[in-house]
Structures are given as structure tokens and as C-alpha cells.
Amino acid sequence: MKNIILTGDRPTGKLHIGHYVGSLRRRVELQNSGKFDKIYIMIADAQALTDNFDNPDKVRANITEVALDYLACGIDPNKSTIFVQSHVAELTELTFYYMNLVTLARLERNPTVKTEIKQKGFDSSLPMGFLTYPVSQTADITAFKANTVPVGEDQLPMLEQAREIVRSFNNLYGETLVEPKAVLPENKSCLRLPGTDGMAKMSKSLGNCIYLSDSADEIKRKVMGMYTDPNHIQVSDPGNTSDNPTFIYLDAFATDEHFAKYLPDYACLAEFKAHYERGGLGDMKVKKFLNSVMQETLEPIRLRREEFAKDIPAVWEMLYQGSKSARRVANKTLWQVKRAMKIDYFAEVKKHIKQKKNYDYFSNRK
Ligand code: ATP
Ligand code: MG
Numbered sequence: 001m002k003n004i005i006l007t008g009d010r011p012t013g014k015l016h017i018g019h020y021v022g023s024l025r026r027r028v029e030l031q032n033s034g035k036f037d038k039i040y041i042m043i044a045d046a047q048a049l050t051d052n053f054d055n056p057d058k059v060r061a062n063i064t065e066v067a068l069d070y071l072a073c074g075i076d077p078n079k080s081t082i083f084v085q086s087h088v089a090e091l092t093e094l095t096f097y098y099m100n101l102v103t104l105a106r107l108e109r110n111p112t113v114k115t116e117i118k119q120k121g122f123d124s125s126l127p128m129g130f131l132t133y134p135v136s137q138t139a140d141i142t143a144f145k146a147n148t149v150p151v152g153e154d155q156l157p158m159l160e161q162a163r164e165i166v167r168s169f170n171n172l173y174g175e176t177l178v179e180p181k182a183v184l185p186e187n188k189s190c191l192r193l194p195g196t197d198g199m200a201k202m203s204k205s206l207g208n209c210i211y212l213s214d215s216a217d218e219i220k221r222k223v224m225g226m227y228t229d230p231n232h233i234q235v236s237d238p239g240n241t242s243d244n245p246t247f248i249y250l251d252a253f254a255t256d257e258h259f260a261k262y263l264p265d266y267a268c269l270a271e272f273k274a275h276y277e278r279g280g281l282g283d284m285k286v287k288k289f290l291n292s293v294m295q296e297t298l299e300p301i302r303l304r305r306e307e308f309a310k311d312i313p314a315v316w317e318m319l320y321q322g323s324k325s326a327r328r329v330a331n332k333t334l335w336q337v338k339r340a341m342k343i344d345y346f347a348e349v350k351k352h353i354k355q356k357k358n359y360d361y362f363s364n365r366k
Contacts (some may be wrong), residue, residue: 004040004146005036005150006146006148007040007149007151008042009044009066010048012059013212014212015070016211018193019188021253022153022185022192023151027071028074040081043063043084043086044140045060046085046092050130065313068309071304081322083325085140088323091139091330094333101168101172106161107131110157110161117130140163141328143333145178147181148180150182151184152191152192159181166179171339173337176337189252191239193248209340212298213302227245228287229244235281235282239281240277241276241277254289254290258293272289
């Protein structure tokens with residue numbers, strides 16, 4: 001079996017450091033590991049429209065932003081195929097067939113979708129497209145026969161749904177689709193990076209993000225204004241590091257080299273945490289160090305992004321070529337699916353036409 005990756009992001013905003021540690025950083029490592037036969041990275045505009053159908057301008061503008069974020073982080077179009085979901089019409093067709101294999105009750109049980117419905121206030125006005133987006137995600141993954149999907153923790157229910165659909169399809173129609181597995185970040189703090197406001201998840205839709213494209217000043221302002229442990233009032237108070245986003249970000253980004261460079265009184269994060277927990281370490285010092293770490297990490301990404309942003313038409317041409325090549329692959333899978341489902345009615349006719357033979361359709365007629 002081939003080793004194939006499919007991942008993607010919704011063009012609902014620029015990408016943030018949660019995307020970076022949850023998925024992007026890993027994708028670049030996997031891309032450069034040489035262990036994969038193919039890597040597909042999808043900008044999920046059709047999925048973004050399921051909850052932004054009234055704002056197509058936002059989705060369109062953010063396709064450019066997400067593509068720039070990819071290039072800035074080191075996704076290389078010569079090694080990975082970057083494409084736009086809506087340009088691959090086969091994905092919509094596959095979704096339609098897969099819908100038969102899922103019940104409404106099953107879709108309503110999806111915990112990530114449930115949380116998102118609440119967050120978006122969709123209780124009484126839930127678009128069908130939004131509820132069914134896990135099915136369309138299954139189409140995205142299976143169209144490319146992907147076996148590996150590097151994602152953040154919130155995507156686990158989607159992967160479970162995809163595996164169920166694949167199993168049910170293969171049982172009904174014969175072995176056709178590949179069962180995918182999720183690859184989560186190894187570092188626990190990166191599974192679901194919290195927002196700067198302390199909310200459980202940094203998310204474009206919640207406005208609690210540090211973006212990969214933020215200026216040095218914006219990064220500093222956001223870090224200095226971050227939520228910390230609300231019970232750590234005096235410097236001398238013992239503090240909590242486990243529910244404290246400043247320490248969670250340090251877990252995700254800080255290395256011993258950062259300590260040697262910016263805070264040589266501590267050898268490593270464990271020592272720094274121990275000091276905060278026993279009391280005597282102020283939030284200001286933690287935030288100043290975190291700011292240095294974030295500035296060092298994000299500066300090269302921001303500079304590369306600025307370079308790529310100088311030629312936007314080239315970015316769109318790259319997306320066009322990627323989308324064309326993705327479409328060819330998805331089309332092959334779609335026909336395998338149709339054959340398995342016995343709905344490839346015109347296969348014989350097409351063969352005849354190709355051989356320039358015509359059926360003598362109406363020879364019995366007078
Ligand atoms: P939206 O609010 O529009 O859903 P989002 O910020 O959740 O946007 P997505 O495009 O839905 O971003 O997610 C893209 C990928 O990034 C997924 O693999 C997801 O698991 C991962 N991801 C998103 N936010 C985080 C986070 N805070 N921590 C870790 N991974 C994340
Ligand atoms: Mg999301």
C-alpha cells in the first residue's frame with residue numbers, strides 16, 4: 001500500500017500558532033522525511049462555506065492567506081500538492097454517495113460538530129451542509145486514498161466517521177476505499193492549543209489567536225495581555241502551570257536553547273515551572289520570556305511570507321496547477337467508486353465510441 005497524506009485547513013482566516021503546532025509543523029517534517037509517496041494539502045473552501053455561505057468574499061480572500069501561510073511554513077509545492085477543494089468537483093459527487101452510509105443520528109452525535117453548533121449559535125438554524133461536513137471530509141480523504149491524516153485533536157471524531165464510512169462502503173460494494181488514520185502531535189500541549197484568552201481552543205472563529213503573520217508588535221501585545229492563572233495575584237503566590245496558557249505555549253515552543261539565550265537562570269522549562277508553582281515567579285517575567293520565544297519562532301515565517309506575498313498571481317497559478325492535478329487523482333477514485341456501486345453505466349458505450357464503433361441501436365425498427 002502507498003503512503004499518502006491528506007490534510008487541510010478552512011479558509012476562514014489566516015493560520016495561527018495552534019495550526020502550526022497542531023498540524024502544520026508536522027506536515028512539513030513529514031513532507032521532508034521522504035517517507036510518503038504523495039502529500040495532498042487542501043484549502044477547504046467548500047467546507048468553509050457551510051458556515052460562511054453568506055460571506056463568500058471572506059472565504060475567497062482567505063484562500064490567498066492560507067496559501068501564503070503554507071508556503072511561509074515550508075510546504076513546498078514541488079513536494080506537496082496544494083489544491084482548492086471546490087475545484088475538485090468529484091469530491092461533491094463522492095459526498096453524495098457516502099451520505100447514504102450515515103444516519104442523521106450518527107451525525108448529530110459527533111462531539112466536535114456539537115460544540116461548533118453551539119459556538120456558532122446554530123441551534124435552530126443549522127444548515128444541512130454544516131451538519132454533513134464530516135461526510136464531505138471523508139470524501140476528501142478517500143478520494144486521494146490517504147492513509148495518514150496529520151491533524152489536531154478536534155479532528156478525531158471526523159477520522160472515526162471516515163473509517164466507519166470506508167468500512168461500510170467496502171462491506172457493501174467490495175474493497176475499494178482505504179481506511180485512514182489520524183496522526184496527532186506527540187507533544188500533549190499541541191493537541192489543542194488554548195486561546196490567548198484561556199478558552200479551550202485557539203480558533204480563527206473565536207478571535208483569540210496569535211497569527212503566523214502577526215507583526216512583532218502584535219505578538220508582543222497579545223502575549224503581554226494573555227490570560228494566566230487568575231489565583232496567582234502576588235508574585236509570591238504559588239501558581240498553576242497546567243491550565244495556564246502561557247506555560248502551555250512554552251511547552252509547545254520553548255527549548256533549552258531558548259533558556260540559555262534569554263533566561264540563563266533556568267536550565268529548562270521544568271525548573272521554570274517548579275519556581276512558578278512554589279511561588280516567587282511573576283507573570284510579567286513569564287510573558288517576557290514567552291514573547292522572546294514567540295518572536296524568534298515567528299520572525300523567519302513572517303519574513304518568508306512577506307517574500308511570497310510579493311507575487312500573488314504566482315500563488316494562484318500554483319493553486320490552479322495543484323487543483324488540476326488533484327482533480328485527475330480524485331476522478332480515478334470516483335470511477336472506481338462508481339464501478340463498485342454498479343453505476344458506471346456508460347463504460348461499455350464509451351469503449352465503443354473510443355474504438356469508433358457505433359451501436360446499431362435501432363436496426364429492428366422499420
Ligand atoms: P475554524 O474556527 O474556522 O474551524 P480553526 O481555527 O478550527 O478554524 P481549522 O481550519 O478548522 O481551524 O483546522 C485546521 C487544522 O488545524 C485541523 O487539523 C485542526 O485540528 C488544527 N487545529 C486548529 N486549531 C487548533 C488548535 N488550537 N490546536 C491544535 N490544532 C488545531
Ligand atoms: Mg475548525
